[in-house]
Amino acid sequence: MLPTIAWKNDKVLMIDQRKLPGEEVFVECSSYICVAEAIEKMVIRGAPAIGVAAAFGVALGVFGLKKDQGLEQEFDRIYQRLEKTRPTAVNLFWALERMKKVFLANSAEGLSRLKQRLLDEAKNIEREDVEANKMIGYWGKDLFQDGETVLTHCNAGALATAGYGTALGVIRAVFESGKKITVYADETRPFLQGARLTCWELVRENIPVVLITDNMSGYLMKKGEISAVITGADRITRNGDAANKIGTYSVAVLAREHGIPFYIAAPMSTVDFELQDGDQIPIEERSPDEVRKISGLCLTIENVEVRNPAFDVTPAEYISAIITEKGVARPPFKSSLAELRMDLQD
């Protein structure tokens, strides 16, 4: 299993995803502020992984407290710092809410017990995420025939989760089932998650992968060289609209234009049933320098004006199916997702 994040000796370890694949180095956090900054700076990224990191961040924050007095106030400070790291992925807020519930249920029982309960819950979130990904793979693998050539955008792999991955989890499950599969990974500018992370993960496991730039997928679809598309998601609204890494929407439009199925793979924790549709999802705009530069190398005129939305929303009408740990939701998603949610609450 790839080492995305781990709790070790009362510290949080994360592989520094900004430096992959060139360097495999770890960031070690002994404070929740360090974890918050790691999320902001994309040491760790990917909706489910951000959720797990935030949960460990909360535990780490409470581990740092020395006395029972003012616990609630301290907890709020930790919660609020982690909450404001990134706005789009709902797993962050979902994980923080789970941690808060455990805090509220145990805050009267003494700091020592509370610490253990919070750490247990963070570890639950981590473990459940891996389990969910395995189930996503289980349900998703039957959507793919032998010999498919599947485009994925960004990295929805082990590195984007606690392990195994969502979109890459499905690809792993297809591969493990013995079917031939070739992955087209688009590089995913500006952060290059496809070129750096998806290629790294797949090459490690000998899953055939071909790297392309983001603007090549239309050409390959028109040539009949892509048979399906699968991506992760950062937030799915109750009607099935899905926010994901910038560029996902363009790929979805191209897929529909060419009659190619477009799948989203995500755990139920990514579905935000509070939101009616994708227009309500906040889209993070990140630093212009992410577009202007790569590893400090300026690609353009210094200070040229830049837009850098980190996500876009793919309307439900472009999505063929949403693969969750509870099963495969098909359109209309409002009812199919609601059914899976009931199943979740059983």
Add this chain to the structure above:
Amino acid sequence: MLPTIAWKNDKVLMIDQRKLPGEEVFVECSSYICVAEAIEKMVIRGAPAIGVAAAFGVALGVFGLKKDQGLEQEFDRIYQRLEKTRPTAVNLFWALERMKKVFLANSAEGLSRLKQRLLDEAKNIEREDVEANKMIGYWGKDLFQDGETVLTHCNAGALATAGYGTALGVIRAVFESGKKITVYADETRPFLQGARLTCWELVRENIPVVLITDNMSGYLMKKGEISAVITGADRITRNGDAANKIGTYSVAVLAREHGIPFYIAAPMSTVDFELQDGDQIPIEERSPDEVRKISGLCLTIENVEVRNPAFDVTPAEYISAIITEKGVARPPFKSSLAELRMDLQD
């Protein structure tokens, strides 16, 4: 006027477009082989500019000859070397054919006179290209209202031509006419012509430009932030299918999906009336390292498999109009382009 290419002291000077905008350095060629390599390595690129470079390359080759004997054989060698530099842009072959006609008409008149005739013809091609671009701007500018936000892909500017530009020529003409215009330049991986060249050209002339990555245009179109798209072309077939830089087709599909006009700006020398449709256009596949690396910096796993088609074909049905120096062709292009061609032959 930007210094794309010039004949000076019996040498060919080209600004090294691989190094812009960081460095403004020139490559000086005193042999046709040097010019051929400059085209192959993309010191100079852009269909019309490649045509001009090839014409100067022929002149330079013949300038290097010392005796009248075996002229035809020598000419063929020069022609064939230049012809095999890049397969997609038809302007290369069109310019070589023009030079060959002049060679055949003057080869009996002595080497000295032949050299002058060939140099004159190369300079004609250069001068006519700038004139054509000005006329493209003249015809094209009325397609744009005041206040438009126009996406362009790759660089179809002064640097892609002998001067002024095709797509950027239209943008310049709109700007010079006093209308407000904002250009969205996508970076155009892998060679980054948008980030490096289009931004450089527009910032120099204070034309408002916003840089985005290639995967952001769908998002901006959906948000209503792009009102039109304009690109150049490398080869247009008689039915209006247009080969252009990889990613153009994706942008065209997105434009149609959002009801946004998609314009091609190109001189008539880019129209290949020999070809029925875009399926017949050869698409160049370039080195994998163009995708893997930027300025020597590896973005991914060393040796990961890569696809690197340099162009794609946008079918005529996605194109709202083709803006040429003879006027604006509207669908159906088979008849409208044929009419403009007759006009050309008048």
